[in-house]
């Protein structure tokens with residue numbers, strides 16, 4: 501599997517996974533130009549896109565969806581709750597609701613080349629989801645924008661060899677930082693974001709030798725890549741590959757299936 505994180509953070513989030521002849525995208529918070537240019541740069545054909553899965557409907561994850569639907573006719577998947585409770589948000593973002601496929605948590609969605617298992621996360625956007633998925637013997641896990649780690653994430657992450665985990669804020673920086681108290685409370689809260697401490701500890705407990713972990717969705721104001729790196733080096737055993745993605749960074753990787 502070949503994967504490309506086109507960008508991550510509050511400036512936009514978009515992850516592309518390509519396996520043999522098939523591609524899925526998770527989140528599209530970038531412009532049509534950016535996604536098409538970056539996919540071309542990395543040799544992933546647009547015609548190979550089979551589906552777009554959304555974690556939730558905050559614009560940094562979904563503002564490109566409407567254009568992608570109209571220009572490429574790609575099937576979009578989100579949770580039933582996200583679809584039913586975000587009508588006005590989707591209208592504003594020009595997402596075509598009649599071309600959205602709603603799933604229920606507990607379903608596994610098979611699209612050509614990929615088998616995808618969504619799980620609910622806890623965020624201030626109704627019906628928010630994380631995803632575990634596999635293709636060609638590679639299992640991946642992606643969890644972003646969640647205030648707490650949901651129960652089922654532990655097992656799903658433990659089975660995956662490639663993981664993308666939100667590491668949004670450093671406790672100290674958020675506490676002492678410039679945000680007003682209500683905003684701090686939102687970020688700390690159970691429907692906010694994951695701290696570095698929570699993310700690194702979760703990664704350590706769910707990973708084994710040979711796994712790859714990408715820490716994503718770092719806050720621009722309440723975090724710094726160096727802080728996450730330092731914590732990851734301290735806590736995560738060598739032999740597990742860790743990469744901390746700076747805000748807006750493009751990154752890519754390759755993974756082979758296990759027998």
Ligand SMILES: [Zn+2]
Nearest residue numbers: 510558560645
């Ligand atoms: Zn976000």
Ligand SMILES: [Zn+2]
Nearest residue numbers: 558623625645
């Ligand atoms: Zn969000």
